[in-house]
Each structure stands twice: as C-alpha cells, then as structure tokens.
Amino acid sequence: MTAPSRSRFKGQKVLITGASQGIGEATALYFAQEGARVALNGRKEDKLIAVRDKLPKVPEGEHVIATGDISKESDIEALFAKAIGELGGLDVLVCNAGYQIPSPSEDIKLADFEGVLAVNVNGVMLSCRAALRHWLKDNHHGRIVVNSSVHQLIPKPSYLGYSASKGAVGNIVRTLALEYASRGIRVNAVAPGAIVTPINDSWVKDPEQYKAVASHIPMKRPGNSEEIAASIAFLAADESNYITGQTLYVDGGLTLYGDFEKNWSS
Ligand code: NAD
Numbered sequence: 001m002t003a004p005s006r007s008r009f010k011g012q013k014v015l016i017t018g019a020s021q022g023i024g025e026a027t028a029l030y031f032a033q034e035g036a037r038v039a040l041n042g043r044k045e046d047k048l049i050a051v052r053d054k055l056p057k058v059p060e061g062e063h064v065i066a067t068g069d070i071s072k073e074s075d076i077e078a079l080f081a082k083a084i085g086e087l088g089g090l091d092v093l094v095c096n097a098g099y100q101i102p103s104p105s106e107d108i109k110l111a112d113f114e115g116v117l118a119v120n121v122n123g124v125m126l127s128c129r130a131a132l133r134h135w136l137k138d139n140h141h142g143r144i145v146v147n148s149s150v151h152q153l154i155p156k157p158s159y160l161g162y163s164a165s166k167g168a169v170g171n172i173v174r175t176l177a178l179e180y181a182s183r184g185i186r187v188n189a190v191a192p193g194a195i196v197t198p199i200n201d202s203w204v205k206d207p208e209q210y211k212a213v214a215s216h217i218p219m220k221r222p223g224n225s226e227e228i229a230a231s232i233a234f235l236a237a238d239e240s241n242y243i244t245g246q247t248l249y250v251d252g253g254l255t256l257y258g259d260f261e262k263n264w265s266s
Pocket of ligand 1: 123
C-alpha cells in the first residue's frame with residue numbers, strides 16, 4: 001500500500017523516531033510520498049541513510065538524518081536540534097521507536113525492565129517535551145502521534161516491561177492532549193495489533209506460528225506497516241483536526257474479544 005496520490009503534508013516537517021526499519025521506515029516513506037520533508041531518527045546512521053535513499057525527494061531539501069538514542073536526554077537534545085535546525089522547524093512528531101524483552105515475570109531482570117521503560121516511556125516523554133518546547137515558543141500548532149500497542153489494553157504475559165510501558169503511553173497521550181489542547185497542539189496514539197515487522201520475526205518467519213497468530217485475529221491476518229503508517233498520517237493530518245487524546249486501535253479487530261464472535265453464554 002503506497003500513500004494515496006495527494007499531498008496533505010506538502011511543505012510540512014516531520015520527525016520520526018525509530019525510522020530505520022519496520023513501521024517507522026514505512027511511516028517515513030508514507031509522509032514523504034505525501035510531500036513532507038522528514039527527519040529520520042534511529043541509532044545507526046548507515047541504516048538511516050539506506051532508508052533515506054528509498055524516499056522520494058521533495059523540493060524543500062534533503063531528508064534529514066537525526067541519529068541518537070531516544071532514551072538519553074543528551075541525545076534527544078542533539079537530535080532535535082539537528083532535525084529542527086536542518087528542517088527549518090517541525091510540524092509533526094511521530095514517537096515510534098520501541099522494543100520489548102521477553103521473560104517470565106518471576107525472573108525479570110530489573111535492568112531489562114528499566115531498559116524497556118527507558119525507551120518506550122522516557123523516550124516518548126523526552127521527545128514530546130522537546131517538540132512542545134519548540135512549538136510553545138511561537139505558538140505553533142504541532143501534532144504528536146505516538147506508536148503505542150494493543151498491549152496498552154490487552155495484558156502481555158512474559159512481557160511485563162512492554163505491557164507497563166504501553167499502558168503508560170496511553171496516559172502520557174491523554175495527559176499531554178489535555179494540557180496543550182487550548183494551545184492548538186494535538187496528541188494522539190495509534191495502537192497496532194500484530195504487524196509484520198522485524199520485531200516479530202519469530203512468528204513471521206515460521207509458517208505454523210504465523211497461522212496461529214492469524215487465527216487469533218478477527219480479520220484472520222496480521223497487519224502490515226503501511227496500514228499503521230496510514231493511520232499515523234491520518235492523526236497528523238488536517239482531516240483529524242478535532243481529534244486529540246485518543247488511541248486509535250489498528251488491529252484487525254484484535255481488541256474485540258474474538259472468542260465472543262459466536263455466542264457461547266446464553
Ligand atoms: P522494529 O523493531 O522493526 O523497529 C523499531 C525501531 O525503533 C528500530 O528502527 C529501532 O532501531 C528503533 N529503536 C529502538 N530503540 C531505540 C532507541 N533507544 N533510540 C532510537 N531508536 C530506537 O519494530 P516495529 O514493529 O516497527 O515497532 C515500532 C513501534 O510499533 C514500537 O513502538 C512497537 O512497540 C510498536 N508496535 C509494533 C507492533 C508490531 O506488531 N510490530 C505492534 C504493536 C506496537
């Protein structure tokens with residue numbers, strides 16, 4: 001799925017964290033196809049350059065590489081300064097970077113738990129703070145879209161840090177949305193279900209496991225990165241101008257309690 005042939009983001013400046021692969025890469029491509037100039041964040045410059053080479057060019061200038069670890073305050077400051085400086089401003093922040101570490105909860109290592117929160121929660125907070133500081137200086141009506149997860153709602157046994165982090169993200173979005181609604185800044189989230197990306201290689205590359213995952217989804221298939229990118233773009237576009245503080249579940253019906261599809265209790 002490519003972005004529809006329109007230019008909703010022509011002339012706009014978009015920073016995407018975790019843009020070196022998966023949903024972040026697809027989102028960068030989607031925004032660039034709709035005319036945006038994007039800044040790509042990730043930790044490895046060579047991977048970001050490879051993504052930039054795939055993006056359509058825009059007349060406003062080259063897409064920007066903003067390398068840095070979003071869990072580190074000093075990296076955030078440097079990468080936002082680079083992105084905003086080279087783009088000449090910022091209109092949309094997509095907080096996409098995130099990761100998970102599996103472990104039975106009785107064995108979970110504090111360092112692993114804190115590591116996941118450092119990226120998925122602190123990284124979102126630090127990124128949002130940097131964008132807000134920039135926008136408040138000149139009353140800019142910026143938009144933030146955070147990539148959460150269905151695990152904002154559905155428990156994820158053996159992934160306690162991830163589960164806790166995505167629950168926190170839901171309230172970060174609602175709190176920031178309320179705090180800045182009167183200044184014209186919108187803050188929303190998408191919550192993907194099971195999406196085919198490298199984070200899910202363990203089941204994506206195993207036909208039996210892939211079938212098992214698909215069978216749990218009411219629409220009977222996992223989603224793809226472009227379907228999430230399209231929803232992120234919607235929440236950043238003027239079409240959603242009156243939406244703030246919401247989480248849009250993009251999950252093929254995963255949060256609809258598939259076991260209740262056929263009545264079994266009366
Ligand atoms: P992915 O592993 O393919 O990509 C994650 C990206 O984040 C990579 O580019 C990685 O380098 C980057 N990243 C990780 N830690 C970082 C850090 N400290 N600083 C900067 N960049 C960092 O994963 P994905 O599936 O594309 O996931 C993207 C987002 O979508 C995550 O927040 C994830 O929780 C969420 N999500 C994914 C799925 C899914 O099924 N794939 C489902 C729900 C939510």
